[in-house]
Amino acid sequence: MRIAVLGTGAVGRNVGGRLAELGHEVTLGTRDPEATRAREDYEEVPGAGLATFADAARDADLVVNATNGGATLAVLALAGAETLAGKVLVDLSNPLDFSRGMPPTLLVKDTDSLAEQVQRAYPDTRVVKTLNTMNNALMVHPETLAGGDHTTFVAGDDAEAKAKVSGLLAELGHRDVLDLGDLTGARGVEMILPLWVRLMGTLGTPHFQFKVVR
């Protein structure tokens, strides 16, 4: 599949790199590729291209939003509504606000979610929320924790888009994919972040995950 991964932070590089390893044609999207390459902490992702958000998204079958939540709407505006129209958009982001220090608060919650904001802004794009409840190392290698015996949530309004994303999750090794129904299910998985952040502090590691025992 041709996949655009928007964002060149740890999440974007890890997810893009693993999808390229799995044989997908991956392009990472960034604001300014030259500036990104010039960043001291930037490492090329083997097998993946680098382009502007719009160029990366243009030819993609599927777009992954791996930007941070506070930047998501601005980044998608740079990709452009026409470019995103008809495409599946996998939203991994969390609407965390670090501006008031730690722990972060949520920019949107309770009666709305970032995923729904994105869907309303891009009604012709098919948004699927997933993977935001775990560290990026577990997104791409779930088998490294308890052999993958933990739960991955998906939510979205388009059944075909969710099936496509669930297929990709299976390729990544996600064994327990739990469909929460329509995109309003994103509220609950975004609101789990305060507990996630707390657990990371308590456990002293981001290498943990939620399992819905049932």
Place this chain on the structure above:
Amino acid sequence: MRIAVLGTGAVGRNVGGRLAELGHEVTLGTRDPEATRAREDYEEVPGAGLATFADAARDADLVVNATNGGATLAVLALAGAETLAGKVLVDLSNPLDFSRGMPPTLLVKDTDSLAEQVQRAYPDTRVVKTLNTMNNALMVHPETLAGGDHTTFVAGDDAEAKAKVSGLLAELGHRDVLDLGDLTGARGVEMILPLWVRLMGTLGTPHFQFKVVR
């Protein structure tokens, strides 16, 4: 232990009944015992007494708040600050607001929690948040789901109070008690409720639980 369980709904009756079975001296607290006994749906809880909130709490070593979140502060006011002073208060409640229909929203979130509101209102009481992330049947019989292989969170400012509550949780059969630290940890466990409510709808049962795989 002498335990007061405030609330005569399903949570209070289940928790009070099980603690009585385990040999504790339990009194359920209610606004008006005569009115409660006259309720068509009210069944006596074997082994447990019934008294006003204040009378139930007065002689207790430990008080369990099993009222709904919207009523919690009003109920505790009826018990009274002097009565509650020095006592361990186990807070099982969730600040759910059903007034705008389903799904419920949260009365408090993100930068505060109901447990912290209670602690601020009763600074001489030792509040411990726990058990609010599961159905009341699992609170008292965790072994009925996956042999009890799921996680029970605790949060509170007083280490001795948390140890006392953890002992009680062990008596109830909770095998994986995860201490989130001080009472600000209640924010995360209260904010998990939107996901819990969603999962109840998706799975068609409240008989599920979260496990922190680590």
